[in-house]
Amino acid sequence: MRALRSALATAAVLAVVVSGCAGGGSNTNGAMAAVAADPALTADPATTSVELSVPQANATPPFDAPHDVQVPVGWNASVWARIANARYEVWTPAGDLLVSQPNDGTVSLLSPGSDPSAVPQQRVLLAGLTQPQGLAFDTWHGQRVLYVIESDRLDRYPWSAAGPGTRTTVVDHLPDLEPGGDDVHRLKSIVVGPDHTLYLPLPSSTNAGPADQQMNPPRGTVATVDPDTGKLRIFARGIRNGEGLAFAPDGSLWVAVNNRDNIAYPFHRAYGGQPDAFGKVITGYVTDHPPEEVARLTPGRDLGWPTCNPDPDVDPGVAGTALDETDPPYTPDAQNNPDGKVRSCTGLTPIERGIPAHSAPLGLHFLPAGTLGTDRGEGAVLALHGSWNAQPPRAPAVVWMPWDATGKTLGAPQTILGGFQDAKGDRWGRPVDNVIGPDGALYVSDDNSGAIYRLTPKTK
Numbered sequence: 001m002r003a004l005r006s007a008l009a010t011a012a013v014l015a016v017v018v019s020g021c022a023g024g025g026s027n028t029n030g031a032m033a034a035v036a037a038d039p040a041l042t043a044d045p046a047t048t049s050v051e052l053s054v055p056q057a058n059a060t061p062p063f064d065a066p067h068d069v070q071v072p073v074g075w076n077a078s079v080w081a082r083i084a085n086a087r088y089e090v091w092t093p094a095g096d097l098l099v100s101q102p103n104d105g106t107v108s109l110l111s112p113g114s115d116p117s118a119v120p121q122q123r124v125l126l127a128g129l130t131q132p133q134g135l136a137f138d139t140w141h142g143q144r145v146l147y148v149i150e151s152d153r154l155d156r157y158p159w160s161a162a163g164p165g166t167r168t169t170v171v172d173h174l175p176d177l178e179p180g181g182d183d184v185h186r187l188k189s190i191v192v193g194p195d196h197t198l199y200l201p202l203p204s205s206t207n208a209g210p211a212d213q214q215m216n217p218p219r220g221t222v223a224t225v226d227p228d229t230g231k232l233r234i235f236a237r238g239i240r241n242g243e244g245l246a247f248a249p250d251g252s253l254w255v256a257v258n259n260r261d262n263i264a265y266p267f268h269r270a271y272g273g274q275p276d277a278f279g280k281v282i283t284g285y286v287t288d289h290p291p292e293e294v295a296r297l298t299p300g301r302d303l304g305w306p307t308c309n310p311d312p313d314v315d316p317g318v319a320g321t322a323l324d325e326t327d328p329p330y331t332p333d334a335q336n337n338p339d340g341k342v343r344s345c346t347g348l349t350p351i352e353r354g355i356p357a358h359s360a361p362l363g364l365h366f367l368p369a370g371t372l373g374t375d376r377g378e379g380a381v382l383a384l385h386g387s388w389n390a391q392p393p394r395a396p397a398v399v400w401m402p403w404d405a406t407g408k409t410l411g412a413p414q415t416i417l418g419g420f421q422d423a424k425g426d427r428w429g430r431p432v433d434n435v436i437g438p439d440g441a442l443y444v445s446d447d448n449s450g451a452i453y454r455l456t457p458k459t460k
Contacts, residue, residue: 046073047415052453053078057119062428062449070418072373074458077417081110081120081452086445088189088363088433089452090135093144094161095438099445099452100148102131102187107148109163110452116439117454125163130176133243134189138196140227149200151186152176154225171230174202175219181205183261191245191253198225199253203241208260208306210336213237220305222255222297238303239293244364248296249378250408256361256382257293260306261389262286264334267317279334284319287390288312291325291354292361294382294401294410301349304330307337308345312354325354325412352409353401358387358394363433363445366403371436372416373457378403380410383431383444386421393425398434398444417444417455 047070054063058079069077085103092098097110097120107126112118126132131151137159138145144159147170154171157164178184185203192198204212204220212219222236222245236255244256263286264279271277272284290309295301304310311331315321330345337343355361363383370376379402387394397420399413420429430448437443442455 047071048073049419050075050077055079055119058082058451063451067428068419070415071455072416072458074373075416076456078117078454079451080117080443080454081122082450083108083110083122083452084450085447086432086450086452087187087447088133088135089435089443089445090137091435091437093137093159097435097437097443097452098125098135098146100132100135102133102151105129105132107132107135112437112439116437116441117456126157131186133187134191134200136190136192136198138192138227140196147190147192147198149174149188149190151188154190154198154200156227169230170198170227171225171232175205175215175217178205178219180211182209183207185241185258187243189243189245191247193224193247193253194251196227198227199223199235199245200225201239201242201245201255203243204305206306207262208240208333208335210306212306222253235299236297236301236303238301238305238308240305244294244361244382246364246366246380248366248380248408249368249403249405252408253297254364254366254380254410255293255295255297256355256364257295257303257305258360259290259292259357260309260333261358263289263309265317266309266331266334269317271317271319279338283391286357288323288357291328291357292359293351294353294355294361294364295351296409303351304345304348306335307333307343308348309333310351310354325356327352328354353412355382355384355399355413356394358390359397360385360387360394362431363435365435367436371440371457372400372442376400376402378405381416381434381442382413383434385430385432386427393421393427395421396427396430396448398431398442417453 049068052067052069085101087100090098106124109125110120110122112120134149136147146157146159155167157167184205190200202219202221221234224233224235241258242255265277268278272282291312308330310328312323312328313321327350332340366380369378384397386396397415398417400416402411421427429446433445444453
């Protein structure tokens with residue numbers, strides 16, 4: 001079945017590559033080449049290159065020069081606002097956009113005017129915070145509240161027409177800086193469940209260090225928090241850095257995970273010119289392994305990190321084999337679980353959807369049918385920040401994954417916003433989050449260019 005799916009996927013990718021080579025003449029930024037570079041990342045079936053619209057007030061670098069972006073046919077894209085280090089977003093009950101800025105320790109408020117396409121007014125709403133990122137509104141004991149998660153604490157602010165009131169700390173001393181960490185992940189997100197339970201990731205302090213699992217609380221996990229007591233419980237494990245959290249149409253919790261880097265080759269066979277490549281870090285293997293993860297979380301589920309890695313190879317360990325990112329099986333990690341001697345990986349449930357390795361998924365949101373045009377059903381949008389260690393570099397993008405209501409899973413990702421990277425791998429932008437506004441447009445944050453993009457579907 002995996003081989004059959006892979007053959008079909010390969011044929012589809014070849015079609016995308018051919019059409020990209022034939023139809024990208026006006027694309028000066030190499031958007032089609034970037035989209036077609038990832039075997040499991042296809043363009044939207046009807047995607048085109050358009051020039052990014054930039055109001056004069058926002059035309060400072062990198063937007064002092066024209067940029068083409070890849071969007072579905074009939075869509076428009078503009079630089080709606082400029083805001084440094086823009087990360088996660090949430091709309092207020094009054095229709096203003098809150099944007100977190102971790103490097104500045106602030107949360108800013110952007111206020112649209114009567115024309116939602118016009119450049120908004122903006123001001124700093126909260127300041128003096130420690131690496132704030134995740135934002136969420138909810139009702140707590142009849143009071144509208146805003147949750148803000150910093151790198152070391154989770155706070156709640158009563159919310160009124162005047163804005164946030166005095167903060168209350170819900171959870172303090174969250175895992176943050178770790179002196180022994182080699183790849184510390186400080187930033188966190190938050191999502192609120194139907195019963196008002198709070199869900200948040202406790203990202204790893206290392207690339208692939210087993211000691212994270214022995215910390216108190218253990219890192220490389222997703223936790224729940226009782227909003228009344230602040231009691232924290234571990235909900236799921238083996239999740240290296242799951243900053244993308246969202247609830248699907250069926251009420252299940254999903255996570256998008258940044259998986260490990262610089263993976264060692266896990267088989268005793270020839271690879272990359274070495275007769276026995278086991279345990280060697282080889283660029284050609286690292287580029288496609290392991291895939292990033294998009295998975296359904298249930299209480300106690302384990303996604304394997306750092307001992308078991310999802311493996312997209314149709315022929316495991318064979319150079320040049322086709323890749324199948326649909327529910328890839330696990331392979332023992334050569335560094336932490338050589339030959340499966342530490343732990344068996346066969347008992348782990350395969351992840352539901354792989355994303356090309358090192359894509360760095362961040363903001364994840366499920367949308368109702370018709371939100372992005374009448375031709376789209378239910379699905380999820382996911383921001384891919386792009387790689388730092390893949391060759392060629394994995395391109396930043398925003399992708400759409402259709403929801404399969406029958407199978408209760410997500411389909412293959414399709415690019416709905418691309419073109420941030422040219423054919424040489426140089427970038428001018430990196431998307432982080434994507435939320436639907438009151439006007440029906442999709443608002444995408446970019447911490448690299450310091451911008452909020454406004455994408456207008458063709459029916460809007």
